[in-house]
Amino acid sequence: MTDRPAPLASSKALNIAQEVRRRIIDREWRQGDRIPDEVELAIELGVARATVNKALQLIAEEGLLERRRRAGTHVTVNPVRKAVLSIPVVREQVEQAGRTYSHRVISQRLRPVPAKVAARMDLAPGSQLIHLRTVHLADDAPFQAEDRWPNPAAVPEMLAVDFRRDNANEWLVRNAPYTRADLSFSAENANKRDVLLLDTRPGQALLVLERTTSNDMGAITHVRLAFHPGYSMSAE
Amino acid sequence: MTDRPAPLASSKALNIAQEVRRRIIDREWRQGDRIPDEVELAIELGVARATVNKALQLIAEEGLLERRRRAGTHVTVNPVRKAVLSIPVVREQVEQAGRTYSHRVISQRLRPVPAKVAARMDLAPGSQLIHLRTVHLADDAPFQAEDRWPNPAAVPEMLAVDFRRDNANEWLVRNAPYTRADLSFSAENANKRDVLLLDTRPGQALLVLERTTSNDMGAITHVRLAFHPGYSMSAE
DNA sequence: CTTCGTGATATGTCTAAACTTATTCATCGA
DNA sequence: TCGATGAATAAGTTTAGACATATCACGAAG
Numbered sequence: 001m002t003d004r005p006a007p008l009a010s011s012k013a014l015n016i017a018q019e020v021r022r023r024i025i026d027r028e029w030r031q032g033d034r035i036p037d038e039v040e041l042a043i044e045l046g047v048a049r050a051t052v053n054k055a056l057q058l059i060a061e062e063g064l065l066e067r068r069r070r071a072g073t074h075v076t077v078n079p080v081r082k083a084v085l086s087i088p089v090v091r092e093q094v095e096q097a098g099r100t101y102s103h104r105v106i107s108q109r110l111r112p113v114p115a116k117v118a119a120r121m122d123l124a125p126g127s128q129l130i131h132l133r134t135v136h137l138a139d140d141a142p143f144q145a146e147d148r149w150p151n152p153a154a155v156p157e158m159l160a161v162d163f164r165r166d167n168a169n170e171w172l173v174r175n176a177p178y179t180r181a182d183l184s185f186s187a188e189n190a191n192k193r194d195v196l197l198l199d200t201r202p203g204q205a206l207l208v209l210e211r212t213t214s215n216d217m218g219a220i221t222h223v224r225l226a227f228h229p230g231y232s233m234s235a236e
Numbered sequence: 237m238t239d240r241p242a243p244l245a246s247s248k249a250l251n252i253a254q255e256v257r258r259r260i261i262d263r264e265w266r267q268g269d270r271i272p273d274e275v276e277l278a279i280e281l282g283v284a285r286a287t288v289n290k291a292l293q294l295i296a297e298e299g300l301l302e303r304r305r306r307a308g309t310h311v312t313v314n315p316v317r318k319a320v321l322s323i324p325v326v327r328e329q330v331e332q333a334g335r336t337y338s339h340r341v342i343s344q345r346l347r348p349v350p351a352k353v354a355a356r357m358d359l360a361p362g363s364q365l366i367h368l369r370t371v372h373l374a375d376d377a378p379f380q381a382e383d384r385w386p387n388p389a390a391v392p393e394m395l396a397v398d399f400r401r402d403n404a405n406e407w408l409v410r411n412a413p414y415t416r417a418d419l420s421f422s423a424e425n426a427n428k429r430d431v432l433l434l435d436t437r438p439g440q441a442l443l444v445l446e447r448t449t450s451n452d453m454g455a456i457t458h459v460r461l462a463f464h465p466g467y468s469m470s471a472e
Numbered sequence: 473c474t475t476c477g478t479g480a481t482a483t484g485t486c487t488a489a490a491c492t493t494a495t496t497c498a499t500c501g502a
Numbered sequence: 503t504c505g506a507t508g509a510a511t512a513a514g515t516t517t518a519g520a521c522a523t524a525t526c527a528c529g530a531a532g
Binding site for chain 2: 021024025031078079080081082083084085086087088089092170173174177179180181182183184185186187188189203204205206207208215227229230231232233234235236
Binding site: 473474475476477478479480481482483484485486487488489490491492493494495496497498499500501502 | 503504505506507508509510511512513514515516517518519520521522523524525526527528529530531532
């Protein structure tokens with residue numbers, strides 16, 4: 001029987017990263033301190049420098065370390081908290097919760113964009129876009145109200161699509177891939193339309209996600225998603 | 237003059253990643269397709285396999301590719317959108333906007349935790365924690381209302397700290413590093429206290445961030461941050 | 473027909489070595 | 503005193519090669 005080299009719950013690089021995090025958290029390396037360089041750590045830990053490099057880069061991405069050529073690696077003084085949000089497709093979100101998904105298109109027609117949306121999409125005010133209003137349901141209860149402005153200039157075929165049959169989000173993901181997405185979260189008091197779509201009362205606080213997606217050619221779509229009351233979005 | 241080997245706007249690995257993204261976006265590789273394996277790509281692009289590996293791992297993290305040993309690398313069918321939120325320390329957030337930061341501690345005392353908070357922090361109901369209420373100001377206008385439950389069991393010294401002088405968030409970051417943070421966003425209608433602290437009207441929709449931080453020993457603190465009306469949080 | 477190996481294969485990981493590049497620091501000259 | 507210059511340094515990147523490991527696919531045994 002060959003003795004296995006390590007328990008290997010995970011990779012060497014990850015073990016090193018964990019050890020480095022421990023030293024930072026346990027104050028062996030204080031905020032602002034310069035830590036030993038890659039060569040030293042490689043020798044101390046008995047691995048190749050490339051492995052130490054991988055581990056340190058990982059932690060630097062997490063924000064606990066700052067690295068600069070020649071200056072060395074330092075423990076970040078005021079680490080900015082980063083949170084990764086996963087924003088799944090509505091349908092999957094609903095189905096993953098074990099509920100039945102459906103959606104209803106309220107309206108679909110060509111309209112000039114409102115100024116605010118035009119600004120976000122970097123379009124000339126008054127441009128004609130498709131305007132689409134949809135409500136997404138979980139077990140026939142309103143889950144999310146969608147107010148979308150797809151840009152036919154991005155994908156001309158979209159003018160021929162009937163979004164009553166094809167889910168707009170999924171059609172766009174498949175037919176108009178984007179390279180950039182700007183999103184923002186806010187809280188809004190339910191307006192009349194929200195009340196109607198989400199079956200709630202006026203003024204109810206709603207979590208609102210606004211997203212603008214674009215590629216090199218320009219904006220593809222802007223969408224405002226209002227979640228049902230009480231919805232909360234988790235991270236990390 | 238030695239002719240430089242490449243324009244080298246960035247590294248080879250990043251250039252390869254960009255090229256791979258392009259092929260996915262331009263539909264040269266369709267959703268679900270298996271793409272050429274690392275060795276093939278390395279030969280095609282004239283680089284080492286390790287470089288291709290780095291590029292593909294990067295894109296897999298972004299969610300556009302799925303990789304499994306032996307099965308190969310496939311283009312993700314329904315990519316989950318991921319967004320990275322940066323959650324800066326309040327003080328820096330305010331100062332970065334060119335405004336003057338200040339804060340006022342409304343109350344600080346030992347109290348039994350409410351059931352909801354106890355559940356989040358995984359504590360026995362009725363445990364005694366410090367309860368701290370603070371309002372953060374930008375140019376003397378309310379910016380954020382904070383409702384915090386630090387756990388003295390995590391760092392006993394905190395019982396002796398006067399948070400009127402030391403910013404609680406910053407004291408904790410320095411003296412009680414955490415390894416885990418759970419956060420969630422929601423929208424809430426302003427309650428009476430929010431109205432008072434944020435100088436707004438009852439029912440106003442507020443963006444609320446709740447965060448529980450902990451380390452191996454258990455929960456360190458739970459905090460509810462209510463932002464001033466109209467505040468929005470952006471990502472990517 | 474099903475189940476259980478077993479080999480082939482694509483990715484995962486690590487290493488040692490070399491080269492590149494940004495940045496600091498000390499030295500020297502104006 | 504100040505600024506320019508250049509050497510030294512630490513991280514960044516790439517390479518070729520090796521071995522590890524998960525899993526797919528196929529064939530043998532039941």
